[in-house]
Amino acid sequence: MRTRNHRRTTRATGSAFTPDAIEVGARHLQIGDDWVASFAITGYPREVHPGWLQPLLTYPGRLDVSLHIEPIEPRVAADRLRKQLGRLESGRRDDAAHGRLADPQVEAATEDAYDLSDRLARGEGRLFRFGLYLTVHTGSEDELIEEISAVRALAASLLLDAKPTTYRSLQGWVTTLPMGLDHIQMTRTFDTAALAAAFPFTSPDLPPPDVTSSSAAGGVLYGYNLGSQGLVHWDRFACENYNSVILGRSGAGKSYLVKLEALRSLYRGVEVAIIDPEDEYARLANAVGGIHIPLGADGVRLNPLDLPIHTRPDGRRSAPADALTRRSLFCHTLLSVLFGQSLTADERAVLDLAVTATYQAAGITEDARTWTRQAPLLPDLQAALAASHDRVAHDLAARLRPFTEGAFSGLFDGPSTQTTESHLLVSSLRHLPDELKPAGILLTLDTVWRRISTPAARRPRLCVVDEAWLLMQQQSGAEFLWRMAKSARKHWAGLTVATQDVGDVLGSDLGKAVIANAATQVLLRQAPQSIDDIVRTFALSEGERQFLLSAGTGQGLLAAGTQRVAFHAIASDAEHLLITTNPAELAAMTDDDSPTGHDFAAELHQDIVLDD
Template sequence: MRLFSKKEVEEQDDTDEFGVDKSQDISNLDDFLDSESINGVYPFSWEEFPDHIESGDNYIRVLAIVDYPKVKSGNWLAPLKRKKGNITIVQDFESSNARKMVEYYNNTIKNKEAEKVDTYDPLKKKKIVQAIETANMQLNKYLDSEVTYLYQHMYVFLQAESLEELNALTDSVNNTLSKLQLKSMNPIKAQYQAFWSAMPIGENLLKDYTFKQSNTEVASSVIPFDDADILDLNPHSDIEGINKDTNSLIAIDYMDKRNVLNQNMVVIGTSGVGKTTYMQQKILRYIAKGVKVFIIDPENEYSEIVEHFGGQVVHLSSNSATKINPLEIFTEELDTSQEVNIDLLIKDKIQRVKGFFQVLKPDLTQVEKSVLDSVLHDCYRNSGVLHYKNIKSIHQDQWPILSDVFQQIERLRDSKEGKERYEIIKDFYFILDSYVNGSNTLFNGFTNIDINTNLLSFDLKALQNDEEIQGAAYLNTFSFLWDEITKNRTENIKLFVDEFHFLTQNPDASSFFYQAFKRFRKYNAGAIAGTQQIQDVLDGTMGNGKNVGEAIIGNSYTKLFFGLDPGSLDDIEDKLRVNFSKKERKLLEKKKQGEGLMINGSKRAFMKVTLTEEELRLIDFEQYQEKYPEAIPNYEERIKMTPIEQEEARSFQF
């Protein structure tokens, strides 16, 4: 037990039972109490004004919505939902008497029908007919059990840090509400009721002012869900553009196999609507991300970008020194369950070569293909490649070339037993002569391309005056790049095939293109196929008679449609089974440059392609100079840190 001294006892006598000094003046509790600690735990104050409420540091105003637009589609509230500021949209729904609404529409039909009989003014009569059609539509939906009726209420809860900010926010919100055809009311001297009506406690104290009777279909449109958003934003996502409806980004993670079935994409649009600009932008962004990019460029639209970033451009022409041997096998990949050997690989390659021959001679018959099949087997046998165990052991100059095919056909011509077969393929023999001994020697020779870059483009523009040669070069190049992609199952590779309609002009080429296209996913790769010749794609068929356009577009999880003619839209709907809404058709028929419809799986969004400053400088320097006077931007100066940022960086600890 502790004994207290006399001094300690005297000191205790000067305090009350709570330990408070009796001599201290506590008449003013505000001076005595520790208000800062109390406010830190419960910082609440409340003061009502006629048009707003002040609570602590918050300035609050609640707007009541008293009228709604006549017709709206889903997600139409997105402009309000996405406004900057502390804004909360509050919805309240109550069951309504459906019988009264049915009686209302029924009486409307009877009264308007009677009014129509006595009306002769054309404009007034059309309005009456329109009212009757609307009433009939509502009745039909109710009778078909598609909708029922309810009362809907809506409040907009605003908060700011000062009265000036609150007033500015209110003006901005009211402007948006006017554009959305929503009529708002600031309940003067009823902010208390509006405040508690906006709280999630189930009390609606202003229901007599805010009620609107509607069916469930219309009421559902005010739920502010982004049904038009395609937004999967993460470090791996591709930023595609701006959503015109919600003003948000459109971002897709093509590597997410759970949500994106494949990385393939088709880009379709008429000339001048922004298809090429979009693909150029996409290439630039893949370069920035370090993704390997291959390009087939029929119009020489990507060479400048590729060369600017140190890539390799292969310019192909009729007498080009660069060769890709159409008879060489570049990979041991074979889509079969059988054991892979040279003989099987050659059989698979011969099917491709016959497709290549059909491009050279579009009317190649089945009998001609059969004879050429035998000729090609003899060429591979004579070359000696059948003795090898795998293609890696075979040097490039050991494979047969077109000259060997030509000489093998000549042997048929000069032998008695082969004379009949020669007569069958005689026309092809003369065509092949121009590719072996004539001016078109592009395909005759051993492959001499060495791919040692992550950025490779094939320029086919010099061949554009001869569509058959260009189509053959396109198919031969695609076949070569496809074999390069199948060598690597792990590295992400993007193949841009612009104007891919060249691959749909004959059945065998179409079949190969489709088979390769649908297998890109297997190799962690993606094909971005673009065209402005949609009619050629719609008319193309594969060997099995199936429409190649429907197959390619159907196998692309992502589709981007830029501006199109009404006739092309009709054909796409009829032949490709891609349906467009009235709003979508209207947008596409306008053909506004850089605007299109993005379809990613089941999601759709209107998109605007927007170039960054640097992308614009690289893609269209003339337009860049007009928009930005500073021709060469000083990015180092722009990203230079301030003294405060430098100090924060020095003191930063992981």
């Protein structure tokens, strides 16, 4: 039988989804170019676990799963159950009277019926009519035969008996459409517990950002789901805050994942600033046309006394009303980090007066019109302290002298030499002495924060602090990072804290506060020595604990609120060339192997198109 539907172009929009033709066979349908076959489930296992139908939803082919549930009136259910118990019990007694051996299936059914009767009598559940139907779609008849075999094999592995809807193929297809119509009526009676366990939508995949569109993936592709056939997309800017924390031991793939997320965020129009402790992001910055600032190299300087001057759309330059006050407060934080300890009340009072005198000597006062003048330098502040007659000021000047005149003065002995106006800003700490790395992180964070908090240029931004334990070791540095984590959301920005030293983050209240203010949390492979702290902090299950101890490189757990998913980070060949830190791969890589600029953009775009 062949049914044709000729429709006009002026008909309603809904007719656009009507097939041009439907060819009905005994066990299949041909709907346009699709070949379709339907099945009804007639046999079920005796015992199941929650979500046991999930493999049907993760089937790699196109498979429609339809569940039809109809409640049974309690009075009708009780009468039917009583009659069923009577039949089963009479059958058992008849077998015993005639000396026949007991049927194990009848014995099991009788026990189940008695147990169900007790639960219904106590009001612990209800009975439902449950129908489960499957429809498989392919592009050709030969593929349909193979898919039918695969689907029936999958059903058999779940102890399900799938029967084809012979001579009712059209009714079977309609039954699996989202219309709420059951034209097959091959149902079984389920109680509440069995029905809840049969609910198949316990997917390990993260929910889509738009509940009205299950096919539209948003955010950044992290990798593929280890618990299903799906991909893991996550949009940080759709959460209550945009911060994330990435914890993993050395070699777990932490920096690889950070670079992958940063690179893919750039394609979404997100500005990214990265604090790079080991100069691992230089190739990435050069490839995408970003700015790479090697702090500690000759001629590279950052002036901590620079005022945040912004250029408005009309060309005029301005600064926040409290810019001078904030610079004074930042100087307190910077000196605390440089000295490795918090300043006392007397030292803060003396330093505040010296900062004010230093700005006044440069012609900068409370009058905002003077803020565009050349800012003083850290050596000017040290000279103002040394010129004071206060003993505390002399002590501060002596402690500050190594950073203005001594071995560590290279970063502070001149005005800022680098621009930070870029879609990707990478500040490398590799050339800095270990004593200056916390200060380098703090100065870079301050530079990024001044850009983030600019009212005239609001756009989504990410600030990545790799190896954040360097700054978390200092109380003042940890407080600055914590304040930034709390305030970034208000400026449409997200803070990424990545570290391999879990103890420095979880061992302090400020570190735990930074984690608590991160809506996105990524846990990679953990060391046995730190796994107990991770389990307590993130309330992990025993299975998640074992997964983090045995996870491979690039495998991790993405936790976002109540959603948790195990994933494996994947990158295209072009992306891998830029973000890999494998020494063997880097040694074998030639200059021609590393794409740069326009060539990389075109190659990466081609990879994305092919993946889609």
